[in-house]
Amino acid sequence: MRAMVVIDEHRTLIHTRFVTDGERLLERDVHTIERELELTLRARQLWAASLRVEPAASEGGVVLVLNCQPASTDLEIVRARLAEVLEPIPRRPGAPRITVAPRGPYR
Numbered sequence: 004m005r006a007m008v009v010i011d012e013h014r015t016l017i018h019t020r021f022v023t024d025g026e027r028l029l030e031r032d033v034h035t036i037e038r039e040l041e042l043t044l045r046a047r048q049l050w051a052a053s054l055r056v057e058p059a060a061s062e063g064g065v066v067l068v069l070n071c072q073p074a075s076t077d078l079e080i081v082r083a084r085l086a087e088v089l090e091p092i093p094r095r096p097g098a099p100r101i102t103v104a105p106r107g108p109y110r
Contacts, residue, residue, distance in 0.1 A: 005093070007089045010022055018071070018072070020066050025096075026065065035092075036056065036089070054067060054069050
């Protein structure tokens with residue numbers, strides 16, 4: 004499996020959203036991402052900032068939401084750290100969907 008990567012980024016009024024190409028994360032991976040990014044945010048003195056993980060949405064894959072809009076220099080550091088943290092995490096596709104076709108009329 005190849006590593007999960009950020010494929011898109013959206014900045015809103017109060018959030019920065021990083022869309023990944025993975026459709027699901029293991030709980031331990033969620034904790035690792037949250038812990039490592041929180042350490043980076045604290046090191047940059049972004050005390051009020053936090054990170055949350057949202058399930059795969061219409062945007063693509065799992066979305067990592069940074070609850071702030073850091074300055075451009077801080078954002079570059081967060082992007083780089085996020086890429087390092089995601090590197091060992093494999094991209095996991097979503098669960099397979101099984102569709103059962105309805106049966107026709109019996110003859």
